[in-house]
Amino acid sequence: MRHIPKQQRSQKMVETILEAALDAVARYGMxxxxxxxxxxxxxxxxxxxxxxxSDKADVYEALQRTLTDDLVTRIRALIPLLVQKEIGSVxxxxxxxxxxxxxxxxxxQLAFMRNIMQRGFGQEIGRIEQVMMELSLVxxxxxxxxxxxxxxTKVTTLLFNSVTFNIIRHLDDPSxxxxxxxxxxxxxxxxxxxxxSQMPQ
Amino acid sequence: MRHIPKQQRSQKMVETILEAALDAVARYGMxxxxxxxxxxxxxxxxxxxxxxxSDKADVYEALQRTLTDDLVTRIRALIPLLVQKEIGSVxxxxxxxxxxxxxxxxxxQLAFMRNIMQRGFGQEIGRIEQVMMELSLVxxxxxxxxxxxxxxTKVTTLLFNSVTFNIIRHLDDPSxxxxxxxxxxxxxxxxxxxxxSQMPQ
DNA sequence: ATGATTGTTCGAATTCAATTCGGGTTTTCA
DNA sequence: TGAAAACCCGAATTGAATTCGAACAATCAT
Numbered sequence: 001m002r003h004i005p006k007q008q009r010s011q012k013m014v015e016t017i018l019e020a021a022l023d024a025v026a027r028y029g030m031x032x033x034x035x036x037x038x039x040x041x042x043x044x045x046x047x048x049x050x051x052x053x054s055d056k057a058d059v060y061e062a063l064q065r066t067l068t069d070d071l072v073t074r075i076r077a078l079i080p081l082l083v084q085k086e087i088g089s090v091x092x093x094x095x096x097x098x099x100x101x102x103x104x105x106x107x108x109q110l111a112f113m114r115n116i117m118q119r120g121f122g123q124e125i126g127r128i129e130q131v132m133m134e135l136s137l138v139x140x141x142x143x144x145x146x147x148x149x150x151x152x153t154k155v156t157t158l159l160f161n162s163v164t165f166n167i168i169r170h171l172d173d174p175s176x177x178x179x180x181x182x183x184x185x186x187x188x189x190x191x192x193x194x195x196x197s198q199m200p201q
Numbered sequence: 202m203r204h205i206p207k208q209q210r211s212q213k214m215v216e217t218i219l220e221a222a223l224d225a226v227a228r229y230g231m232x233x234x235x236x237x238x239x240x241x242x243x244x245x246x247x248x249x250x251x252x253x254x255s256d257k258a259d260v261y262e263a264l265q266r267t268l269t270d271d272l273v274t275r276i277r278a279l280i281p282l283l284v285q286k287e288i289g290s291v292x293x294x295x296x297x298x299x300x301x302x303x304x305x306x307x308x309x310q311l312a313f314m315r316n317i318m319q320r321g322f323g324q325e326i327g328r329i330e331q332v333m334m335e336l337s338l339v340x341x342x343x344x345x346x347x348x349x350x351x352x353x354t355k356v357t358t359l360l361f362n363s364v365t366f367n368i369i370r371h372l373d374d375p376s377x378x379x380x381x382x383x384x385x386x387x388x389x390x391x392x393x394x395x396x397x398s399q400m401p402q
Numbered sequence: 403a404t405g406a407t408t409g410t411t412c413g414a415a416t417t418c419a420a421t422t423c424g425g426g427t428t429t430t431c432a
Numbered sequence: 433t434g435a436a437a438a439c440c441c442g443a444a445t446t447g448a449a450t451t452c453g454a455a456c457a458a459t460c461a462t
Contacts, residue, residue: 236450237449248450256449257448257450
């Protein structure tokens with residue numbers, strides 16, 4: 001973003017543009033969405049768009065950032081609750097949270113996510129990973145037996161990537177052989193199995 | 202590809218263009234690589250490039266296809282050997298095969314792969330998944346106890362995605378906390394653990 | 403061997419989206 | 433109330449992708 005809005009009218013403008021972009025990408029796909037599309041949909045001119053964003057990629061990045069912010073906030077808020085549950089449920093709950101979130105606003109977010117995922121999962125994924133590490137840490141404090149897991153950081157990283165990519169592919173093109181429920185259940189099982197296997201004895 | 206070459210001189214041309222593209226992308230990245238770049242590097246004009254490929258994306262796709270072909274062929278050739286090993290070693294061997302393959306030709310392939318991965322993992326990944334399913338099938342014949350695994354297809358799918366994405370992320374930006382060796386070992390362990398956990402008793 | 407036919411190559415010209423820019427409009431505030 | 437600062441506009445510029453028609457080269461039938 002090349003411009004930090006000063007007046008209140010433009011506070012909303014950024015928001016409007018992002019909504020328009022979400023809308024446009026959901027409808028036309030990222031490739032076919034032009035700056036004109038976005039501007040039109042937002043009811044402004046391209047010039048104005050460039051007043052708030054340095055380029056088209058910047059718009060998409062801001063949008064991703066916004067959505068990630070939201071997700072991260074929600075997960076973080078859940079940490080105190082999650083910490084009380086067993087690991088399988090933790091995975092399960094987070095996945096449900098995420099998948100439900102995607103379906104609000106009539107699937108626009110989902111469509112956008114699909115496009116993002118197909119292209120690149122930028123650095124935003126790193127921020128999600130970060131909360132998960134945070135959760136892992138707090139969780140370990142509540143469940144000291146986890147201290148015995150050999151190389152917990154590695155295990156957590158591998159599992160985070162595993163879960164993430166399975167979700168991505170499921171969104172990208174859902175395998176007819178694995179329903180969403182099976183997916184969520186399977187991933188939970190996998191996490192539990194791997195972690196247990198890394199416990200001594 | 203919009204044109205099937207007839208004369209022998211042009212047999213090589215496609216190959217030349219693909220090499221040029223690999224080179225260009227490895228050097229400049231996908232975003233900064235233009236059709237001119239590729240044409241120049243291949244010592245031809247843009248017109249000629251479009252004689253063999255319908256558009257730029259087509260060039261990249263053909264390149265991916267070629268590389269995937271190679272990988273799939275190698276894996277398939279290994280199946281008879283892999284079938285004799287224990288599961289952990291199977292994962293280990295395949296990962297080593299893949300990672301080594303990427304480093305031949307001075308890392309050009311690796312650089313290209315990085316770019317592909319950052320953007321989208323097209324349908325090519327599906328073809329790799331297919332060989333893995335094939336392997337899974339043949340392997341099960343040799344190790345009938347696997348028949349007892351509940352929903353083996355689901356398990357295989359989840360594990361394939363898990364392993365794949367961990368490798369992708371490792372290539373994309375290698376975590377300083379997990380070395381390549383740890384990664385390979387960890388993924389093997391994870392697969393074994395999950396599969397075992399799905400065995401009755 | 404030679405003209406016809408088909409295949410190949412070229413690069414200037416076209417097209418289209420991204421981005422810039424200079425001039426008007428609105429808001430803020432002294 | 434009149435600048436100054438913020439905003440907004442859309443025509444003009446830029447640059448990469450793609451097209452096109454005119455050569456050039458190989459092949460083939462006579």
